[in-house]
Amino acid sequence: MxxxxxxxxxxxxxxxxxxxxxxxxxxxxxxxxxxxxxxxxxxxxxxxxxxxxxxxxxxxxxxxxxxxxxxxxxxxxxxxxxxxxxxxxxxxxxxxxxxxxxxxxxxxxxxxxxxxxxxxxxxxxxxxxxxxxxxxxxxxxxxxxxxxxxxxxxxxxxxxxxxxxxxxxxxxxxxxxxxxxxxxxxxxxxxxxxxxxxxxxxxxxLDVLSDDEVAEMLGNLLDAPPSPELLSDVTARSHGVPLFISALAPRGSRTQWHIVRDVVLDRLHELDEPARTLLELIAVAGDDGSLSMLHKAWQHEASLDTTLRRLRDHMLIAEHVTGSAVRYRVAHPLYAEVAYAELSANERARLHAAVAGAMPDDVLTVAPHYLRAGDHVPTRQAVEVLAAAGRRALHAFATTEAVEYLTVALDRAAPDQRLELLHDLGLAQQQAGRPTQAATAWSEGLVAAGRADDQQWRPRFLMLLAALEAERGDFSLADTHAEHGMLLAADQSDYVGLLRWALAQRHRDLAHIRSLSEQLAAVCGRDPADAPQSVARQSRGYLAVLHGDFALARRELEAAHEHAMRCGADAPELDYGARRILSGVCVLTGDVPAALHHAAAATESQFPAARGSMRFALAMVRYFAGDPLGALTEIEGGIADARAEELHRLIARQLTFAAFLLAELGRLDEAEQRLGESLRELDEPEFAFDEASELAATAIALHRGRPQDAPPLRDIAAFEDPLLGCARVLFAAQAAQAVGDGDTAAQLTGLMRLIGHSAPLVDACADRLAGFAGAADKFAAMGAPLLAAQARLEDAERNPTADAIADCLVVFERAGTKPWLERARRLARTHGLGALTRREAEIVRLVGEGLTNAAIAARLFLSERTVETHLRNGYKRLGITSRAALVEWVRNQVT
Known part of the structure; x- marks a missing residue:
């Protein structure tokens, strides 16, 4: 045809x-x-x-x-x-x-x-x-x-x-x-x-064919014009669908329309037993119907080549040739669906087993057949193939597929295969955002490893459960798991110790943190290998943070990072841990670009809470780098991820920082809404949340013009979290100054001076609070333009200059910090157009009246190029980036 x-x-x-x-x-x-x-x-x-x-x-x-x-x-x-x-x-x-x-x-x-x-x-x-x-x-x-x-x-x-x-x-x-x-x-x-x-x-x-096109197609199929009766029958029953036209073309006696299954079954029932059997085998093989596979899998006395030719002549199968390889597929998926559906469950499993046994040992192609072959394939071999397919899916982030393959493999696994499968199934469930199912898999693995007295798997499951329980908020159980894991895994004590150390940080149990840090520094420091050395240097670095020596902290953490990097992909959590703290320390030691580098590079972790914590750190660094809009984008992404993982403490903490950023951007109603959401998200107190909540509430109070509403700081002893500690003390001191509380302001400034001996950015913050004019230049040199502009504006309010106001306007408009921008504009308005030259002011006023550059040039007897030059200078001085914004600015001046 x-x-x-x-x-x-x-x-x-x-x-x-x-x-x-x-x-x-x-x-x-x-x-x-x-x-x-x-x-x-x-x-x-x-x-x-x-x-x-x-x-x-x-x-x-x-x-x-x-x-x-x-x-x-x-x-x-x-x-x-x-x-x-x-x-x-x-x-x-x-x-x-x-x-x-x-x-x-x-x-x-x-x-x-x-x-x-x-x-x-x-x-x-x-x-x-x-x-x-x-x-x-x-x-x-x-x-x-x-x-x-x-x-x-x-x-x-x-x-x-x-x-x-x-x-x-x-x-x-x-x-x-x-x-x-x-x-x-x-x-x-x-x-x-x-x-x-x-x-x-x-x-x-694609739309259906018209009646004339149905007639043309029928004529092509029959090599002759169709009879009126046949044409009427096929047109009515096919509804212009080419597949059905092809299926109905050899017939002309039916008078009613049947669903496609009936049409297809009519075709299939015409086949003899060998052809029907071969078609079923090709339907089960799907895209894997190679000629070599069919020769091995088709167990029939009839000639394979002859039967293939008969099916091809009936247009029930299609032949595809790629190089020297020949493959067969059922000609249309509907035929394959119907043929497959007509098989009993046992027939399907038997055919899948035949296809699997006749194919090369390739997980990508054989795994779907092993999945459906049931007991018709060797059990141990099936478990190995399905497990490999599940791990492959896990690497490719196909979590639903990974869970399916690993679950079926686990159901059929022998005892010696179960531990690794439970480990991988837990990872798949965790990646799929199902922490409860992950905990179930790993807990079962822990019990099985205990029964088998397996000293390799027991600490591994304990470590996984410790991290998972920490994410779910049960820090006590998490620490218990980690402690037991440390006792069992002498060769992994550095990793388990690091986990316990991270848990202690979340508790803010300073005595426990110091004890663990000293223990890890001593135990791991004796091992010259890179992994324990990284843990030891991280421990020493954090001890230096607790003691307020940020210069020493940076040296130790940079060394920890270098050791972790030499471990390569074998220890990603080590580098994550080092960079997470190092990013904040770099900011305080006056190197914001380095902080951005470390924070952005450390967002990878196998644990969702760790990834979220790093996004939080990156958002804070972006704020100090003068990009609050980028910081907000980062933190909103972190909130979405934490919601997907149901990590409520992380959600709450990130909501508080989002509230702070929204306050800095002048979106105060949204800021208060976010802060309220954070309070509802957390079911019990947590130090990290309290710090971020205090910072957000203080920023909102300051930008509302109600500094008296700022909450008092509950603890100002040290900067355990370098960036959060710095920001909250700075804003609390500003609130104290705004309400005339000189004692509190002096106390907080003194704390910043003390820490500032090894943290130049903190020292610059103390200069700013004290009103020293050089603070702005210090911030700028450190890569903190927003802090520099804020300090420069405060200086300009005491000693106004046009250039300083213009510079501040540019920074605040670029950063999107509306409260600071309005504050700078008020200062500019106080001085009228004195921030502009006489010629710039004249041109700006004419722009506000709606004149074009050409009209302004004609009125002032200037060239258009000169007008444009003065206009660009005026934009810069006023911190305005568009003509429309300039027109609005002029109208505000008139008002």
Whole structure:
């Protein structure tokens, strides 16, 4: 039968045009959508043929209804088929420098991925590795990536396709996705919206064929015009769907419309037993129906080649040739679905086992079959394959898939396999945001390890449970787990000790912190290896923080960081711990750029609470660096992550700092709302929360003009948290000065002077409180422009100068700190336009009257260039960045 496309002239022209544009370096992304059987796959095949004719590299992937749980399966298949055709030297060149690709495609030339410390970051790196691989392919030849049947793909596949599609401009890359009409709000619907918004994107939404087109298609299929009776019957029953037209074409006697299952079953029931059996095997194999696999798995007396030919002639299967490899798939997914659904559960399991046993030992392809094969495959082998698939999914951040594979593996595992599976299942549950299920898995592992007297796994489970209980707020139980873990794991005492130390910090049990710090410094300091040395130097560094010696603290923490870096990926938590404290110490010692570097680099951790704590630290550093808007973005992201993980203490603490930042930005109602939310989020007191809450409440009181409402500081003994301690003491002293409480202000200034001996930024804060004119320059030299502008404005209020006011206006407007900006503008208004030169003031007034530069030039007998120069200078002096803002400023002056 002739199966040429009918009724798709517009779509064919669009596809051909997209291929031509990509060949010329103007890539794009297309989405083909429509109901089942409408012809999406045929259009995709046409695009592939057109691309190959023009010398494209074509990467073809197809999702499968039987493998919907396989993360990124269609894209993995598309990339692997291409990579498998490359010579070894060329393949090595293509994969060079792309280690993160190993999370997606296991390959001997790619490193084995380590456990993800920050799933979102590692996932982005994996996406970026795929993008760079595509970039290399397009440098050699125009490239097409087609993924068919996206409605059966996992969400990660859709998101990765979207990620690649955004990078097609000015590249020889054409990305095409085909899927059934998407439900509103689904990932596919979002993809279609995004594609339509892209300049190079287009959605081809296929409609049914008209009656005339049905007649044309029937004529092509029959090689003769259809009879009126047949045409009427097929038109009525097919509703213009090409698949159903094809299915109904050989018949003409039926008079009523049946659902697609009946149509497909009619076709399947015409097959003899060998053909039906082979079709069922190919349906179960999905995308894995290679000729070699079928030869091994099909146990029948009939000739495989003859039966394949019969199915192909009936257009029930499609043959795909890639290089020397031949693969078979059921011609349309609906046929595969119906054939699979008609099998009994035992028949399906038996066929999945046959496919698994006939395939190469490759987790990506065999795992879905082992998952469904039940008792028809060897138990131990099945556990090993499913466990490997679960770990692979864990590395690829497909947590739902990881939990499914690991749970099934655990149900069938032997005792000697269970401990590692419980460990991995807990990690998967934790990554999925289910701490209770993670605790259940690890607690079971701890009990099993105890029964087996396994001294390797017991401390490991104790450490995991300690960290988890700390995140859930049970610090006492967490510390108990950590203490027991330390007793059991002599070779891991540095890690367990560090965990106990972190827990003590959360309690703010200073005696316990000092005791543990001294113990770790002594015990770990005797071991010359990098890991214990890092712990020892961290301990000494924090002891120096407690003693107020920030210069010593920085030296010790920098040494701890260097030791941790030499441990590489084996000890990510060590470097996280060192940098977390070091970032704050760098700020106080006057090196804000270094603080930003350390804080931004330390956001990776396997524990959600640790990641959130580091985002909190990074937000504080961004504030001191003069970027409160960036700090707010960071902290809001941290709040969202903490909500997803149900980490209520972290949520509460971050809400308080968000309230502080909102107050500094002048959004006082929002600030008070956030502070109220934080109080409702926390069910029991916590020192870190109390500090941040005091800071936020004081900032709100100051910016409301009600400093008397600022809460008193509950404890001002030391800066255990360097940045939070510095900020809260500074703001508390300002509130005390504002209400005329000289004793409190002097006490807090004296504390800052004491700490300032080794912390230049704190000393500059004391200078600012004392009214010393040099504080602003000190802040500026340290990389703290916002603090510098605040100090400069306070100086200008005592001794106003136009340049100082202008500089402050620029900084405050850029930072978005509305209260400080308004305060600077009030000072400028107090001096009228004296902050401007006479000519600048004259030009600014005319701008406020609505005159253009040309009109101003004509009135003042100046060139337009001169007017523009004076206007730019006026912008700078007034801290204004747009003409509209300048007009508003002038109107305010008049008012």
């Amino acid at each position: 002739n199966t040429q496309l009918v009724g798709r002239r517009t779509e064919l022209a669009a596809l051909t045009g997209a291929v031509e544009a990509a060949a010329d370096g103007r890539g794009g992304v297309l989405v083909i959508s429509g109901q089942a059987g409408i012809g999406k796959t045929r259009l995709g095949e046409h695009a592939v043929d057109e691309a190959r004719r023009r010398g494209f590299t074509t990467l073809i992937g197809q999702a499968d209804p039987l493998q919907t749980g396989l993360a990124y399966g269609p894209i993995v298949a598309a990339l692997r088929r291409h990579l498998d055709t490359l010579p070894e030297t060329e393949l090595a060149t293509e994969l060079d420098g792309l280690p993160d690709l190993g999370r997606l495609i296991p390959h001997p030339l790619l490193p084995t991925p380590s456990p993800a410390s920050d799933p979102e970051l590692e996932r982005t790196r994996m996406f970026e590795a795929v993008r760079r691989l595509m970039e290399r392919l397009t440098a050699k030849a125009p490239t097409m990536l087609l993924v068919d049947d996206l409605h059966w793909a996992d969400r990660g596949t859709v998101e990765l396709l979207h990620y690649l599609g955004r990078d097609t401009v000015d590249r020889r890359l054409l990305v095409i996705g085909a899927h059934r009409t998407a439900a509103p709000g689904s990932a596919l619907a979002d993809l279609a919206v995004s594609v339509r918004r892209q300049p190079t994107g287009r959605e081809l939404a």
